[in-house]
Every structure is written in structure tokens, then in C-alpha cells.
Amino acid sequence: MKKTLKSDIPRKTVYRLSVYLRCLQRLRTNKIRTVSSEALAKAAQVKSTQLRKDLTYFGQFGTRGLGYDVEQLSAMMGELLGTTSLQPVILVGVGNLGLALISYHGFEQEGFEIIAAFDADGQRKRTKCRLPIYSMDKLDEVILERAVKMAILTVPAPEAQEVVNQLIAHGIVGILNFAPIMLHVPEEVMVNNVNLAIELENLSYFIQQ
Amino acid sequence: MKKTLKSDIPRKTVYRLSVYLRCLQRLRTNKIRTVSSEALAKAAQVKSTQLRKDLTYFGQFGTRGLGYDVEQLSAMMGELLGTTSLQPVILVGVGNLGLALISYHGFEQEGFEIIAAFDADGQRKRTKCRLPIYSMDKLDEVILERAVKMAILTVPAPEAQEVVNQLIAHGIVGILNFAPIMLHVPEEVMVNNVNLAIELENLSYFIQQ
8 A cells, every 4th residue: 555655745734634623523522423524624614625635645534425433533633633642842932922822721722732931031030921931951851851842932033043953953843933034944844934924914915905 | 918816816925925025125134136036036945936936926027137126026015915004903802812912023013003902801901911902892993093904813712703793894804813713704804814723733743753
């Protein structure tokens, strides 16, 4: 059997997987056991041909006329996305945005736990921060001890590349980057950029008359 | 001449426009007057064929052998993206994330100004908030007075759809949505979703061995 490599799968497909998983979780909450590809696609706001195409990357699912087994399909997706167990994540840069993300409760219910925060100023006083704030020289210790692979980056743009180099040197392979800058990373490291100004610009473009 | 409709242009192209614009701005800061498509593409981390293809949606640019005029190309892009003048934006939902975005200084230098914040609890006390927090019944007044077209949505998921309905009823046509939910909106309204848990899941998928 031909094995599909992870790198062959479009990033968009993986994003949609997350959306399908959320729709399936809602069905489970409502004790619904099977779902047609049309109904699942509609809930996810995609075409059913798209849903079926996305799923073919991962195997054969569903029974003609019966649809998908909700429990089975969501278990498979959780497995693929690595969210069946809580994954440790570190955050670097405890400014306003970093602080807000630390207190954001949405991550844990989705399988991610911010276990430690770092800042260039390890003495940074943040009365509202529920986590201890470490200085950067503790990176190695924390990453090793908790086998951390992912980091959220909320440092100012001019510092971002240097911090990223440090993170990678200590074994981080996935970075959620909020700094408005293009990071240079080796091929095996994955960066997802969240650039809020660019999101607004994109909206702005489309809403102009 | 055949006119390209906005809706014909891929959203990804418009995202890349924002990235090109940032690269051009850096060139301007460094007093560089012309740039080849190869150099600009490299700075934006895309292929030069992609850059050239993206630009063809908007007209003819550049001179063979000379490249692009930095000033001219960035003026055109700023015009297209509507960031040549400061655009007013409102924010709804003054929780931790909303508060962080209000104090985020990255928006203004990119052409967007959060001019007012709203919350279901109009009496919400936020000592650190630089803006007055209005209750939702002030929406109409503020949107009308400042001709606001865009909103940032940072309310909890269960409230998001209802708030969006209100926003749209009052004339908002572009929404940057942080609530982890798929919003239903009419065709003429544009929503960009920022779902932080999904970004982490996406990373998580690709970094698994």
C-alpha cells in the first residue's frame, strides 16, 4: 500500500480536519452516532466533494448509504492531530498579548497546555499571570524535562528571529508566531504565522467598494 | 479592458499582497528605489512566478531588466488594501484577549485604529483599558458617527452569532473573528477567522513523527 507522507498533505486539508473534528464533537455531545458526508460538510461549511477528498488522504471511511461513524471518525482525527493527550506548549514573550494567551482557557479544552512562560526580562512582574515567568536561560531545562515540542512566540518583531534560533537549538519544532515578521527556520521546523494586521488588511481589501 | 472583479481574486493573493507591501516598506526605509521580481519574491518567501502571477491581477508593473519601482508599487498596494488612511475599527468583547488587542500597538502603524470597545456588560471595569467600554445599545451611534465598516470579535463562542447579527444589522461588513465558532453571515459580509487552537493543532499534526 502506498503510504502518504505528511508533507504531501496540503496544510489546508489539515486545517479542515480541525474543523471537521469540532463538528464531530458537537454531534457526539448531541449523541448522534452517524453522519452523512453531506451533513458533515454542511456543518463545516465546505462542499461534500471537498470533505471526501480530504478524508481520502487518511484512508477509507464511511459506509455507502450509512455515512460516517461519528465516534470512529473523531477518534481517528484526534489521533492524527495529536490532541488525544494534553500537549505541553511554552510561551515566549509576556507582553499584553502573551499574557492574554496565558489566561485564555480555550487551549486546554483543545488538547494544549501552556506549561511555562519565558521573557527576556525573567524578573518581569505580572500580577495577573498564573504561571511563573522564567528567564531565557531556563529554556533548556523546561523543554527537556517536559519534552516540549511547541512554542507560542509573542515577542516584539526585532527580537523574534533570535529567540526562534534559541528555541530551535533547544529542540522546539513547531512555532505559532505572532511577531509580524517572516522567520527563517530549517526545513524540519514548522511555523504558523498569526499576523493580526494582515488579517485586517485582507478584510479591508474585500470590503472596499 | 476586462475588469477583474474583487471576488475573482484569490484570498491567498490578497494575503500575499500584504506581505509584499511589508517587504517594499522595508526597501523604502532602506532607500532602495527599484527591486527585481526575484529579490522581492525572495524577501516574501514565495517563488518569483507566484509574485508575478499575483501582480497580474492588478495590472502591469515593472520594466524588463529594471524591475519594480518600489515607491509606485507600494503606493498601488496601499491603495488596494485601503491602508493609505487610518481606518476605524470597533472591538466587541472586552475579555482578556479583547483587552490585549486594544493595547496592541501594531494595528495603528498598519493603518487601523480601534476607536471603541463594546461589551455585553457596558459597566465592565477595566482599569487597564485605554478606551471607554460601551454597552451594545451604543453600537448604532458609534458605527454611524465614525462610518465604521470593520469589527474585531472577541466574545465567547456561545454569544458570537448573536453579536454578529447585531453588527451586520448596523452596517458592519468585515469581521475579524476570534470566537472558535463558524459564523453564518450573508454573502456580502466578509469574515476572517483566527482560531488559535486550530493553529496549534495544525502545527501539532505536522511535527508528529
